[in-house]
Amino acid sequence: MTVMTVLRHNNLTCRTIYPDGKNSSRVRSHAGQPARDGDGEKIRAGIPAAIIGPVDLLALILNCVINFSLKRLVAFNHNSKMKNQDELELPGEGVPEGVVAKAKRILKLMENATSLSVVGEFLKSKQVHHSAGSWQDLEEKRILPALRSGKISLEELNQLLGESEEFGRCHIFLFAASKADVARYLDPKQIAKTSERLGIEDALKEVIIEELPDEPKITQIREENANGQSGWVFKIVEKREQKTFMEEVTEGDTYTKKYKVEHVRALNIVKLHESGLLELRIQSRANSNQYDSDLTRVWTLLRDFLPTAKFSELYLRKAKARLLDDRETLKEKIRFSDSTLKDKNGNTIVASTGTETEDLFEGSGVGSSLDQFQKNGGYCDSSNIWFREREGAIAREVHVLLSGRSNEFAINASCSRIEYEYVLNELRAINK
Amino acid sequence: MHKIEEVLQPQPLRKTEYSLDRICELVEPRSRDELILALGKLVQSGRMKRIIRVISHATQGGVADFNSLEEVPRVIDDGRTGLSMEVTPNDLRLIYVVPPTNDNR
Numbered sequence: 001m002t003v004m005t006v007l008r009h010n011n012l013t014c015r016t017i018y019p020d021g022k023n024s025s026r027v028r029s030h031a032g033q034p035a036r037d038g039d040g041e042k043i044r045a046g047i048p049a050a051i052i053g054p055v056d057l058l059a060l061i062l063n064c065v066i067n068f069s070l071k072r073l074v075a076f077n078h079n080s081k082m083k084n085q086d087e088l089e090l091p092g093e094g095v096p097e098g099v100v101a102k103a104k105r106i107l108k109l110m111e112n113a114t115s116l117s118v119v120g121e122f123l124k125s126k127q128v129h130h131s132a133g134s135w136q137d138l139e140e141k142r143i144l145p146a147l148r149s150g151k152i153s154l155e156e157l158n159q160l161l162g163e164s165e166e167f168g169r170c171h172i173f174l175f176a177a178s179k180a181d182v183a184r185y186l187d188p189k190q191i192a193k194t195s196e197r198l199g200i201e202d203a204l205k206e207v208i209i210e211e212l213p214d215e216p217k218i219t220q221i222r223e224e225n226a227n228g229q230s231g232w233v234f235k236i237v238e239k240r241e242q243k244t245f246m247e248e249v250t251e252g253d254t255y256t257k258k259y260k261v262e263h264v265r266a267l268n269i270v271k272l273h274e275s276g277l278l279e280l281r282i283q284s285r286a287n288s289n290q291y292d293s294d295l296t297r298v299w300t301l302l303r304d305f306l307p308t309a310k311f312s313e314l315y316l317r318k319a320k321a322r323l324l325d326d327r328e329t330l331k332e333k334i335r336f337s338d339s340t341l342k343d344k345n346g347n348t349i350v351a352s353t354g355t356e357t358e359d360l361f362e363g364s365g366v367g368s369s370l371d372q373f374q375k376n377g378g379y380c381d382s383s384n385i386w387f388r389e390r391e392g393a394i395a396r397e398v399h400v401l402l403s404g405r406s407n408e409f410a411i412n413a414s415c416s417r418i419e420y421e422y423v424l425n426e427l428r429a430i431n432k
Numbered sequence: 433m434h435k436i437e438e439v440l441q442p443q444p445l446r447k448t449e450y451s452l453d454r455i456c457e458l459v460e461p462r463s464r465d466e467l468i469l470a471l472g473k474l475v476q477s478g479r480m481k482r483i484i485r486v487i488s489h490a491t492q493g494g495v496a497d498f499n500s501l502e503e504v505p506r507v508i509d510d511g512r513t514g515l516s517m518e519v520t521p522n523d524l525r526l527i528y529v530v531p532p533t534n535d536n537r
Contacts, residue, residue: 289522313464317457340492344448346527348492379454406453 095148103147104139105209106157111135112265113165114414119143122160126152158207162220166235166269166281168415171291172424174314174407175278181310182276186232188223194304195221203235211265212239216301224271226421234270234302239263242286268298270306278311279424284412289404313407319431320380320402324370326430327361333390333426336360339383340403341373348381349373356384356399387423394419400427433470435459440480442533449529471528481529486519488512497527 110119116132123130128146132138146152177185184190195201200218202208208219216238224231243259250256266283273279282294299308323334337360338352351366353359361367370378382403389396398419401410409427411420439458440450450458452468461467475482483497484504490513498504504524510517517523 309463312462313456315457315460342454344443344450345446346449346494350492381451381454404453406457 095150099154100144100147102154102209103143103157105211106154106161107135107139107143109209109211109265110161110164113161118164119160122156123152126156128152162207162235163417164414165267166233167417167420168411168413169284170269170281171284171404171408171410173280173282173291173295173405174316175280175311176276176314177278177311179274179276182272182274185272185306186230186274191221191232191305198304207235210237212263213237214239216268216297218301229274231271231273234305236268236270236298236301238266238268238297240266240283240285244286268294270298270302272306277314277428278306284410291404291408313405314431315406316402316409316427316431317406319427320383322430323383323385323402324374324380327367330430331359331361333388335362335386335388337384337386339370340381341370341378342381343373343376343378345377347378349378387426394422398423433473436467436470436474440474440528440530442530444533446532447529448532449527452526452528455528475528479530481531483527483529485525485527486523487525489517489523494525 116135116138119138120130120132123142123146126146128151129142132142143152143157147154147157192201192204195204200221203218203221206220208217210217210219216236218234219237220233220235222233222235224233240263242262242264244262246258246260248255248257268283269279269281271279271281280295280298282291282298285291285294299306323330323336324339327334327336336353337356337358338350339360340351341349349370351360351370374380382401385400385402387394387398387400396419398411398415399413400423401412404410409423411423415423436455436459439455440448442448452464452471455471456464456467459467461470471480471482474480483499484501485497486495486504486508487493488495488510490510493512495508495510495512495517501524504519507516507518509515
């Protein structure tokens with residue numbers, strides 16, 4: 001693979017190219033000076049410098065300047081392969097070390113939550129250099145220099161982290177309470193008072209950066225307004241144990257499966273809407289589909305803000321049934337990759353496509369089989385559905401798992417806020 | 433309680449069964465905890481039975497029923513596939529069984 005990075009410094013363009021694992025550098029002046037290789041030799045369409053011919057005095061002076069710059073660049077590139085943005089274009093402005101340390105911690109969290117390209121797009125939107133081949137390069141040569149130069153702020157990084165990690169990769173449990181009760185819980189003064197009483201008022205002012213807290217911790221409480229509706233978001237970070245399969249070992253007559261036990265950061269989001277809707281987004285587990293204890297833990301942590309007894313589950317039964325019944329009218333929006341139906345005699349029908357990209361009801365007899373089962377008392381227990389890409393709505397398919405609790409659905413892949421909110425709104429509309 | 437009894441009415445000749453979530457969907461209780469308590473009373477009175485079912489990985493059909501979690505073995509023979517399977521919490525379902533009207537169990 002060839003990696004190419006282009007950096008600008010005054011009128012110089014420095015290209016760092018790694019073809020076939022070897023490093024080389026070329027420097028070209030904007031005034032049309034010839035390209036040079038890492039040792040300062042001219043390069044013109046692969047012809048060695050020796051056969052290019054004589055140059056005039058002005059060109060020689062310019063070449064000396066270029067060579068001097070080049071040696072500095074080459075010396076730097078020898079160690080880092082890519083030029084620091086602050087050395088090239090954005091001089092440091094004396095940002096406190098505490099801010100730099102926070103930015104580094106945010107980036108570390110972002111590494112697990114999103115991709116380099118997403119952060120690159122953010123930098124691009126800020127009109128700063130955005131290409132980076134690794135997270136280390138991104139931090140050292142892009143983010144920190146841009147932060148130091150004031151082109152991006154810590155708050156913007158925090159927002160980017162929020163947008164990256166708060167949507168998708170979660171099981172969502174829906175609840176509802178009366179508008180009158182919710183109005184009380186959404187009162188900013190009450191929230192501030194409760195936060196102060198619990199000693200977590202800092203979470204109201206900023207995002208507390210926590211990686212692996214010993215106990216689940218509320219790291220942010222913020223108001224969020226969207227579509228003319230007010231809401232409050234509680235962000236909870238916790239440490240989870242996760243088992244990853246390593247190997248199978250046979251010793252004598254003993255066969256052992258080995259798992260690596262790791263501690264991973266999990267993020268749970270609770271959003272209370274003015275309308276009375278409450279979303280509990282629990283980060284998906286890798287080894288289990290049981291979320292009862294997670295729900296209990298989140299409710300317990302928030303009991304001073306949101307009394308559990310005042311909220312009832314918002315059941316998705318109608319959505320599950322309508323998705324199947326109205327599949328013809330919904331087929332422009334939604335396709336199925338599998339569906340499980342049950343009846344009260346304990347019978348089960350599982351219908352699945354050959355691959356996840358196919359539509360269960362497209363040109364097959366599956367639909368009529370399921371319809372027949374439903375006519376005899378069958379009901380939809382769970383489904384894997386895909387919200388299709390739609391112009392002006394979502395730019396790619398979003399996979400939704402409708403299973404587990406009756407108020408639960410899951411989006412196990414990362415997604416954007418727009419994609420998440422689209423799915424939530426569509427499901428709620430179908431559930432009416 | 434009245435709504436639960438209405439929804440979970442026994443059928444003649446054949447037992448009926450429901451997961452807790454299916455009962456939630458049908459009864460739409462204000463609180464899941466209250467529903468579990470009410471169902472517990474029906475179990476205690478003998479009007480329904482609560483079982484733990486191990487389901488087959490391959491077919492989603494039941495492999496065996498147990499009266500409590502303690503009775504569930506770590507490994508079980510899945511008669512539907514002819515293979516033995518390691519039982520994990522993901523393979524367990526809590527089921528409420530309503531006996532048929534002519535069944536005196």
